[in-house]
Amino acid sequence: MTRCFVCHYHEISLKRLNRPYFEKILVRNIKTALKGTVHGDVRRIHGRIVLDLVDQSPADEIAGRLRKVFGLVSVSPAWRLTQDLDAIGTAAWEQMQRRQFETFQVRTRRANKQFPLNSQQVNQVLGRFLLEKSGRRVRLDDPDLTCHVELVGDSAFLYFDKYEGVGGLPTGSSGKVVVLLSGGIDSPVAAYKIMKRGCRALFVHFHSFPHTTLEAQDKVRELVRILDQYQHGSDLYFVPFAEAQRQVVALTPADTRVILYRRLMVRLAEKIAREQGALALVTGDSIGQVASQTLENLHTIGSVAHLPLLRPLIGDDKEEIVNQARRLTTYDVSIIPDVDCCSLFVPKHPETRSNPASVDHIEEQLDLDGIMNDALARMSHERIG
Numbered sequence: 001m002t003r004c005f006v007c008h009y010h011e012i013s014l015k016r017l018n019r020p021y022f023e024k025i026l027v028r029n030i031k032t033a034l035k036g037t038v039h040g041d042v043r044r045i046h047g048r049i050v051l052d053l054v055d056q057s058p059a060d061e062i063a064g065r066l067r068k069v070f071g072l073v074s075v076s077p078a079w080r081l082t083q084d085l086d087a088i089g090t091a092a093w094e095q096m097q098r099r100q101f102e103t104f105q106v107r108t109r110r111a112n113k114q115f116p117l118n119s120q121q122v123n124q125v126l127g128r129f130l131l132e133k134s135g136r137r138v139r140l141d142d143p144d145l146t147c148h149v150e151l152v153g154d155s156a157f158l159y160f161d162k163y164e165g166v167g168g169l170p171t172g173s174s175g176k177v178v179v180l181l182s183g184g185i186d187s188p189v190a191a192y193k194i195m196k197r198g199c200r201a202l203f204v205h206f207h208s209f210p211h212t213t214l215e216a217q218d219k220v221r222e223l224v225r226i227l228d229q230y231q232h233g234s235d236l237y238f239v240p241f242a243e244a245q246r247q248v249v250a251l252t253p254a255d256t257r258v259i260l261y262r263r264l265m266v267r268l269a270e271k272i273a274r275e276q277g278a279l280a281l282v283t284g285d286s287i288g289q290v291a292s293q294t295l296e297n298l299h300t301i302g303s304v305a306h307l308p309l310l311r312p313l314i315g316d317d318k319e320e321i322v323n324q325a326r327r328l329t330t331y332d333v334s335i336i337p338d339v340d341c342c343s344l345f346v347p348k349h350p351e352t353r354s355n356p357a358s359v360d361h362i363e364e365q366l367d368l369d370g371i372m373n374d375a376l377a378r379m380s381h382e383r384i385g
Helices: 016-033 059-066 085-096 119-134 186-195 214-228 242-251 254-276 295-302 318-328 356-363 368-377
Strands: 002-009 042-044 048-052 072-082 103-110 145-152 155-159 176-180 200-207 234-240 380-384
Touching (some): 002 016, 002 059, 002 155, 016 042, 016 048, 016 059, 072 085, 085 119, 085 145, 103 119, 119 145, 176 186, 176 254, 186 200, 186 214, 200 214, 214 234, 214 380, 234 254, 234 368, 242 254, 254 356, 254 368
Parallel strands (some): 176 200, 200 234
Antiparallel strands (some): 002 048
16 A cells, blocks of 8 residues: 555646646646655546655645645545455555544545446445444535545555645646736735636836835745745846836826836836747736726726736725735735835826827827836846745
């Protein structure tokens, strides 16, 4: 009897002819996530991933890491046996004696269609054996304990626990994106949601140092560290924005400042995206949440983008976003007080009904190429993870 983890996916199974491509990336990501831990082979077996353990394997740590691998919907510590019902029943009873329960059931999945009994028949044989051994009641609806048996290839896998994974698609299977990451609540959640769709995220943060503090940049680094648990190796670009803001404040009407800031950010992020081979930009916008996120302003800001501008939170309200941030554990970092570049020089009455043509006209007062070249020349890059 060998210890292992049985890992299940769902969405990948719908990919038909492309399924091997996604499975291969998923196995690669699992190996990357487990670097530094002692474990055995990782392999694909009939619609599941099996990770063998050895005596020195830190099972709890491995389980925690596997639960953060995009693509996996569940992770189960299991035992691999031969496909002998007597051996499976004996092993199941040995493990069940260590648990507290009054009711139980057996659930079998038979991937090996050559096995002489079907799933229901296996359930009955093992259930009868375990009932006699335990003297407990069989209950098919919400039992205290479920004994899972999977007959795959020439092996049987036995397990009792299913730990929920994050699901989604494997990181890197959908290409690269650039996330415009502030220190607030919304953009880290947007990053997580787009990463869950298989995208590898590059992060761009705009700062106005010395008008903002270096601690504000540390806060962004910590947010990226949290997000990096899901992709293992993240690029973070710090783009100085103080000079751009100085020109906007000096040369343009106060009510359009935030719109102008954000259009500049989109242009700069797109430059970085093209240089790094990213295919889209990602923001934490949600319709109507603040003045710059009215539908009209979102249209005006997005009109300068040539790459797709993705907004994963567009239909979420603030409570939904906060709850997601708490689950992600970015919330406590995001609420640390700081001043971001967009909160500087904010007018009392910002424009809420802008249109691209009027803002294009205002931008004629600015040296856009000069602003962007200066910001990109002074940009810094860090590798996290």
